Amino acid sequence: MNARRSPAARRRTILGLAFCAPAILGLVFFTLYPITASFYYSFTRYSVMKPPVWVGPANYSNLLQDNLFWKALWNTLYFAALAVPLGIVTALGLALLLNLKIRGQALYRTFFYVPSIVPLVAGSVLWVWLFNPQNGAINAILRPILAFLHLGEPPGWFADPLWAKPAIVLWSLWGVGGSVVIFLAALQDVPRELREAAEVDGAGVLHRLRHITLPFISPQILFVFIMGLIGAFQFFTPAYVMTRGTGGPVDSTLFYSLYLFNVAFADFKMGYACALAWVLFLLILGFTLLLFKSSARHVYHAG
């Protein structure tokens, strides 16, 4: 093949590669190498300061007996199972509302997007205050309502192991602005004539939503779902900030990434941490493939 190529074609190839070189080198050194290295380290005992020692699959088999691993996995699945669907429903609802042609539309859109650009740490600190069981704004609103309905005291949120995870799920909804933008863009592509035809035929709002709007934006829903799931599995910053890295109270917010971080950077068990990371990667991969497979039946690709 090469022998038959003209010198010009070869030069073009070289030139093309040269243009790609910065990106390729970056990928090789800063992505491919760390990934490969972490795979190797996951079969070693490695404290960073001393050279790694090969231990075979011991790190992986130890995982199975590690209570905290299971606890962290459970917390993460709990969070993902609640936060991802809730996030999609909220984002979709907001997008539909923000799509209404009303005065000040641009203002509302900005308003709902702003939280997404607040730095995570600042946002976390803010929510700790809002969720403060005694003086927080949320309970200040809830308390009279619950008292009126004779439903007792408002929850302790981050002060209560039972309510800490739901509180974080609620917190996560504050950042749906990004998904709202994606849905808004998708909504612009829903053919107007279809909706109008359906309306003429007597289809109500819900019918139009279900049979026209949702199918047309289903690829975007799938995208947000998958990205949301990956984000949920890697959820870290708010849990770290709100609990100062402890995952408290009583490990109720010890998410997978937080545990991984503690193993790696407090105990300096890098080998074990790498094994944790690979298990996380496989979990995310598995769930994503599952979603892709099952989506074939639900996702409508126009055109």
Add this chain to the structure above:
Amino acid sequence: MVLSRVCRTILGGVGVCLLLAVAVVGCSSGRKRADSGKPLVRVWHVWGGTMAEGFRKVCDAFRADHPDVDLRTVFAANDLATNQKFFTAVAAHRPPEVVFVDGPQVASWAEWGALEPLTDLCREAGIGEADYFLPCWRQNVYKGEVWALTFCADPNFGFVWNREAFRKAGLDPDRPPTTTDELDRYARALTVVKDGELVQIGLIPWAQYGEANSMFTWGWAFGGRFYDPETDRITADDPAVVRALEWMVSYAKQYDATKIAGLQQGFGAAEQNPFITGKVAMMCLHIGGVADLARYAPNLDYGIGYIPSPPDGEKHSSWVGGWCMAIPRGVRDRKAAWKFIRWLCATPEGTALVGEATGLFPGFKASPFFAKVRGRKRYGQFLRILEECRHQRPVMPVQARYMRELTRAVGAAVYGRATPAEALAHAREVTQRELNAIRRGE
């Protein structure tokens, strides 16, 4: 031909970038000597906030005293959870010449190979056990080597009470509780509930600078022990420690753990300190807190004494914490680094200055600073505590893990997820397993 010229330009550009990168990396690190030709001592310290000023004063004095050393300080926080920067530097063979290490971490860092032993330097300088408060010295000796010297010996803790709150509750502000029974009674009197919400609490036993430090504090006060160096056994569920946790949990039962946690979430640092805002009437105070209280609440009327203990416990119980200074592994010029450490941690003039500038106590017994503070009202009490102090946190290489497990155990017991005995047995088991793994060379 144009193409190949473009091609060459780009390849050349990439090459220049690489060369530049190599040059920058090569120049920015590994220099032993500064431009001045004097030996360079780079110090990674942990003193931010109000302490930063004091530490700068100490460093300036050292510079004036040692014009032959080029001292450079860098703020690089490290604690049980954030020390990545330092370890990365050691692993990359580019450590600073001097690093601050939290006392209970010395053994771990030594075990991990992050530090150089100071044993020979101490011997040459004639520095030994007798020069330091015993728990301070013990904290820095691991596997027969000295790994660090104590920069500050924190007598943990002084027991403080809000005299105004005592008067309001009808208690005698000059008679602080000395036994845990008295403490319980006072705490009840000092707790104020309004509309079902706690607005003031007498004491939160597990909120003495974190759950783990609280467990150490009360565990020792109850006469317990956490580690047996003879047998290398973790003893978290020592009967007296279990009794201490049971006593702590009694507060959770009486006042509701979630309610207390709710109150705690309103706590802050500095002027929002719960002792200043009047939300907590009695607590254990770290020595650094004296300066904070003077700064943020100069009119706060409070007393300071010893930690109460049960009759069969340890009277005047306390333990030392505090920061130590060490030389990281891979430092080539240990002599210059040692000069700095020795001056700050083991000379009369250096330790006196550290005391004056930071308000913290040196670990060096002969420091003239102690003569000055003995007569002072609050620092004098801290000095008495330090002189009677018997404990340091266990000197073994899984200290961070042990503290996390104790935190976990206290949390589980306080929230009723496990009995104190179960929770502590679990902490013992997990920590011992980690310790055994290290002893087996894993």
